[in-house]
Amino acid sequence: MIARFLLPVALxxxxxxALADDTMPPAPFAYRQLADPAKEAxxxxxxxxxxxxxxxxxxxxxxxAPIAGxxxxxxxxxxxxGEDPEAIRAWLIQRYGDYVSYAPxxxxxxxxxxxxxxMLIAVAAAVMRRRFVKRNAA
Amino acid sequence: MTKSEAPRAPGWTLWLPLALFVxxxxxxxxxxxxxxxxxxxxxMIGKPLPAFSLRPAADGRPGLATGDFAGGKPRxxxxxxxxxxxxxxxxxxxxxLQRQGAQIDGIAIRDHKDDLNAFLAKNGNPYQRIGADxxxxxxxxxxxxxxxxxxVIDGKGIIRYQHIGDIRPDEVPMMLAKLKEAxx
Numbered sequence: 001m002i003a004r005f006l007l008p009v010a011l012x013x014x015x016x017x018a019l020a021d022d023t024m025p026p027a028p029f030a031y032r033q034l035a036d037p038a039k040e041a042x043x044x045x046x047x048x049x050x051x052x053x054x055x056x057x058x059x060x061x062x063x064x065a066p067i068a069g070x071x072x073x074x075x076x077x078x079x080x081x082g083e084d085p086e087a088i089r090a091w092l093i094q095r096y097g098d099y100v101s102y103a104p105x106x107x108x109x110x111x112x113x114x115x116x117x118x119m120l121i122a123v124a125a126a127v128m129r130r131r132f133v134k135r136n137a138a
Numbered sequence: 139m140t141k142s143e144a145p146r147a148p149g150w151t152l153w154l155p156l157a158l159f160v161x162x163x164x165x166x167x168x169x170x171x172x173x174x175x176x177x178x179x180x181x182m183i184g185k186p187l188p189a190f191s192l193r194p195a196a197d198g199r200p201g202l203a204t205g206d207f208a209g210g211k212p213r214x215x216x217x218x219x220x221x222x223x224x225x226x227x228x229x230x231x232x233x234x235l236q237r238q239g240a241q242i243d244g245i246a247i248r249d250h251k252d253d254l255n256a257f258l259a260k261n262g263n264p265y266q267r268i269g270a271d272x273x274x275x276x277x278x279x280x281x282x283x284x285x286x287x288x289x290v291i292d293g294k295g296i297i298r299y300q301h302i303g304d305i306r307p308d309e310v311p312m313m314l315a316k317l318k319e320a321x322x
Contacts, residue, residue, distance in 0.1 A: 022221045022248040027273040053178060053283035066248055067283070070274035095281035097181050 029076035030069030046085040049102040180281030180300045188279040192269025195246040196254045202269030210293040212320035213241040220257035222285040228304035229261035236264040244268040292320040
């Protein structure tokens with residue numbers, strides 16, 4: 001009888017068991033803030049713009065994945081050691097590509113994203129100018 | 139002036155917005171149909187292994203340091219963990235690679251010694267050295283984003299190839315070829 005109730009529960013829990021995680025305690029600075037509020041603010045700002053590698057639509061500040069915790073640990077330790085946040089971002093981009101950063105850069109692949117809106121604004125300005133100038137002349 | 143500007147017959151420009159729209163929809167449709175990959179390729183291929191020195195992760199095997207890869211022969215560097223299910227699946231494949239002459243070192247991610255000893259006792263131990271990476275520091279330094287991953291490191295310590303996910307039995311010849319390639 002009990003098995004009938006437990007089976008659905010077991011089925012619901014089964015995928016969780018398949019996604020086994022480690023049992024190590026989180027890295028020292030995964031969840032602990034830096035003592036210096038200014039440094040912690042710098043670290044927080046950087047962590048919010050770094051992308052978690054396994055939970056791919058979250059920042060490492062938002063994610064509880066172990067590797068995100070290890071990344072926060074590394075970010076905080078390096079900021080505490082006086083490293084510049086953008087240097088840490090560059091270090092990660094060197095390893096994982098632009099993928100890891102939520103702050104877009106202008107590259108050979110991304111320049112149209114920046115150029116097209118400017119072009120559209122220029123075209124719109126030209127069209128509007130022509131119309132308004134004509135109307136005024138008439 | 140306004141009189142002379144009588145509406146002209148619309149030319150091809152009338153169709154331009156529609157054409158752009160169709161182009162856009164087509165692009166989206168093609169992107170939707172292409173299989174999505176969640177792999178994040180390491181950008182460290184062709185670069186030297188970062189400097190590290192890891193304590194032994196399991197009994198009976200020494201730890202692992204960058205200098206261990208300067209021996210002149212290519213080696214496999216397997217990033218794994220006892221808590222990782224596909225790593226257990228991959229173990230017999232690594233054993234087969236070892237049987238065919240591959241030199242394999244391991245880095246155990248966020249692992250307890252007891253768990254790892256049990257894992258190796260159960261699945262076999264193809265590793266010559268196993269370093270313990272408790273805070274994923276070396277994993278981040280080489281651009282690896284999960285377990286298992288396997289890197290080919292040449293005899294000078296340069297990262298030559300990254301395999302993401304467990305190596306399947308039919309990929310053994312490919313991995314051996316990558317090792318061979320790394321000899322030159």
